[in-house]
Amino acid sequence: MHLSKTQKRIVNDIETGAGRSQWRDWKWQMQHCIRSLDTFEDLLRIRLPRDQRKVFEETIDKFPMSITPYYLSLINTDDLENDPVFKQSFPSPLELSIQKGDMADPLHEDKDSPMECLMHRYPDRALLMVSNMCSMYCRHCTRKRRVGDVDSIPSKTVLLEAIDYIRNTPQIRDVLLSGGDPFLLSDNHLDWILTELQTIDHVEVIRIGTRTPVVMPYRITQDLVDMLKTHQPLWINTHFNHPRELTQSSRTALAMLADAGIPLGNQSVLLAGVNDCPRIMRALVHKLVANRVRPYYLYQCDLSEGLSHFRTPVGKGIQILESLIGHTSGFCVPTYVIDAPGGGGKIPVMPNYLISWSTNKVVLRNYEGVITTYKEPDSYEPIFCDRECDCCDLQLGLEDADEQKSVGIEKLLSDHDKTIALVPANNVRHQRRDLVEL
Numbered sequence: 001m002h003l004s005k006t007q008k009r010i011v012n013d014i015e016t017g018a019g020r021s022q023w024r025d026w027k028w029q030m031q032h033c034i035r036s037l038d039t040f041e042d043l044l045r046i047r048l049p050r051d052q053r054k055v056f057e058e059t060i061d062k063f064p065m066s067i068t069p070y071y072l073s074l075i076n077t078d079d080l081e082n083d084p085v086f087k088q089s090f091p092s093p094l095e096l097s098i099q100k101g102d103m104a105d106p107l108h109e110d111k112d113s114p115m116e117c118l119m120h121r122y123p124d125r126a127l128l129m130v131s132n133m134c135s136m137y138c139r140h141c142t143r144k145r146r147v148g149d150v151d152s153i154p155s156k157t158v159l160l161e162a163i164d165y166i167r168n169t170p171q172i173r174d175v176l177l178s179g180g181d182p183f184l185l186s187d188n189h190l191d192w193i194l195t196e197l198q199t200i201d202h203v204e205v206i207r208i209g210t211r212t213p214v215v216m217p218y219r220i221t222q223d224l225v226d227m228l229k230t231h232q233p234l235w236i237n238t239h240f241n242h243p244r245e246l247t248q249s250s251r252t253a254l255a256m257l258a259d260a261g262i263p264l265g266n267q268s269v270l271l272a273g274v275n276d277c278p279r280i281m282r283a284l285v286h287k288l289v290a291n292r293v294r295p296y297y298l299y300q301c302d303l304s305e306g307l308s309h310f311r312t313p314v315g316k317g318i319q320i321l322e323s324l325i326g327h328t329s330g331f332c333v334p335t336y337v338i339d340a341p342g343g344g345g346k347i348p349v350m351p352n353y354l355i356s357w358s359t360n361k362v363v364l365r366n367y368e369g370v371i372t373t374y375k376e377p378d379s380y381e382p383i384f385c386d387r388e389c390d391c392c393d394l395q396l397g398l399e400d401a402d403e404q405k406s407v408g409i410e411k412l413l414s415d416h417d418k419t420i421a422l423v424p425a426n427n428v429r430h431q432r433r434d435l436v437e438l
Contacts, residue, residue: 007073010043014069023069024249026212026219030135030184034067040090043069044077055093063306065091066137071215074244084242084274088139095139095306106303107142108343117154118162121345124173126166130154130193131180135216140269140310142302142339153185159193167200176207183212183219187227194231206231209267211239213253220253229260237265237296242275243283251291258292265296268334270317271310272301278323285324285332295334300349303341314338314349322351326367 003011003023011023014032022028034040037056041047048056067089076083105111112121119127133151134141154162166172175197182190197203212219228234236257240246258264266288268275275281285295298320301311317336324333337346355363360376383394411417423430 004073007070009045010069010073013043024218026135026216026221029068029070029216029218032069033136034069034072035065040065040067040072043072044075046077046080052093055096056091059091059093059095063091063095063139064137065089066134068136068216070218070249071136074247082273084244087274088241088271089136091139092309094309097308098305099308101303102305102308103303103341104305106341107339108341109143112343115162115165116158118165120165120169120172121343124171125176126169126172126174127176127178128159128162128166128193128197129179130159130177130182130190131184133180133184135181135184135212135219138211140271140301140307142304153189156192160196163193163196163200166197166203170202173202173204174207175203175205176209178209181210181212182208183210183224187224191227191231194228194234198231205233205235207235207237209237209239213238213250213257214240214245217247217249217253220256222256225256225260228257228262232261235263235265237267238293239268240266240284240288240293241268241271242280243287246284246287246291254291254293264293266293266334267297267299268295269299269301269310270312270320270336272312274310276312276316276320278320281320282324282328285328285334289329289332295332297346298334298336300336300338302339317349318351322367325351 007023034043037048037053071085071089074085075089076085080086109119113119117129119129121127131153133153166175177193185193194206197206228236238254240250254264268281268284270276275284281298288295298317300314300317301307321333321336336349338349339346353364353366355365355371357363360378362374362376363371364374365371385394408422411419412422
C-alpha cells in the first residue's frame with residue numbers, strides 16, 4: 001500500500017500501528033473526519049494567523065467543518081491561501097457575509113417536495129434524498145442550510161412512501177438518488193433502495209450523485225461495484241472541480257466503476273479562486289475524459305447563503321465555454337447552466353453562435369470568429385399531422401425496430417426463423433393443396 005509522506009504522517013498522528021493499514025478503509029476515514037481547528041493544524045503541521053483562528057469558531061458555529069483525512073492530505077500547505085482543496089474544505093469568514101439576494105433555499109427544493117425526502121420538479125424526473133450524511137462538508141454546498149444537521153437516514157417506511165409516490169406517478173421515468181451522499185449508505189441498504197425502484201415498470205433509469213470518488217475514493221470497493229452492476233441501467237455523476245482532485249486513488253475508483261459498465265458523468269461548480277480559469281477547466285475536462293468520465297454540467301454557483309465569495313459573473317462561464325467549444329473534443333464540453341432561483345430548473349447558457357437569420361438563410365459564426373451562412377430549404381412542407389398519435393401511420397413509430405424480419409435466402413439461413421422453403425406466388429402445386437384442404 002503506497003501512501004504519500006503527508007498521508008503517512010496524518011495516519012501516524014491520528015492513530016499509530018493499525019492506522020496505516022486502515023487508511024484505505026472508508027469507514028476509518030469517516031470516523032476520523034477533521035472537525036476542529038486544533039486537529040486541522042496539528043495534522044498539517046501549520047499554524048494559522050491569530051485573526052483567522054478567531055473567526056473560525058464563529059464560522060463553524062453556523063456552517064460546521066468536516067474533512068476526510070484523505071482530502072486533507074491533498075492540501076498544499078506551501079500555498080495554503082491559493083490551494084483549491086483548502087478553499088473547498090476549510091471554513092472562510094466570508095461565509096458569514098449574507099448578501100442581498102442570498103437565500104437559504106434558492107432552488108425552492110423544499111417547495112417542490114410533495115413529501116419527506118422526495119423532490120419532483122421536472123415532469124419525468126424525481127430526486128430521492130436517501131441520506132443527509134456527507135463524507136465532507138463542501139464549503140460551496142447549495143444545501144448549506146442543512147450542513148451540520150444531525151446525521152440521519154430516512155426510515156424504510158419514509159422511503160417506501162416516497163417510492164410509492166414514484167410508483168403512482170407514471171410520467172416519472174428517471175430517478176436521481178441524492179442527499180447527502182448515497183454512497184454513505186451501507187451496500188445492503190443502497191441495494192434495497194435500488195431493488196425497490198427497479199420493481200417500478202415506468203422507471204427506466206436510476207442515477208446516483210456522489211462526491212466520494214473526489215473526497216473519499218476508498219468508498220468505491222469491489223463489493224459496492226459488484227452490487228451496483230446488478231442494477232443496470234445505472235448512471236453515476238461525480239463532482240470534480242479541479243484537476244488536482246484527480247489523484248491515483250480517485251482514478252482507481254473511477255476505473256472500477258467504468259470497468260463495471262456504469263456510465264460516468266461529472267458536475268462541476270464554477271468557483272471564484274478555485275477553477276474560474278479557462279486553462280484549469282480545460283485541464284480538468286481532459287483529465288476527466290481520460291478517465292472515462294463525461295463532463296456533464298458546469299454550474300453557475302447558486303445563490304445560497306454564504307456563497308457570495310465563490311460566485312463569478314456569468315461572463316466568466318461564457319469565457320470558459322468559448323475556450324472549450326471548437327478548441328477541444330465536443331464530448332469534453334460540459335453544458336453551462338444556471339439553476340434558476342425559485343425552482344425554475346437548469347437553464348443552459350451558451351455563447352451566441354447564431355448571428356442573424358432571414359426567411360431562407362441563417363448567419364453563423366464559428367469558434368475562430370469565421371462568419372458563414374447556411375441556406376434554408378426553398379420550400380419545406382411538413383408532413384400533415386392530425387394529432388391522432390394513438391393511431392399515427394406517419395413516422396411516429398417509437399417501438400424498437402424488429403430485428404427478426406429476414407427475407408429471401410437470409411430467412412432460410414437464419415436460426416431464429418422456422419421457414420424451410422420459399423414458395424413463389426401462384427405456385428400451381430400449392431394451389432392444388434389448398435383446394436384439397438378445403
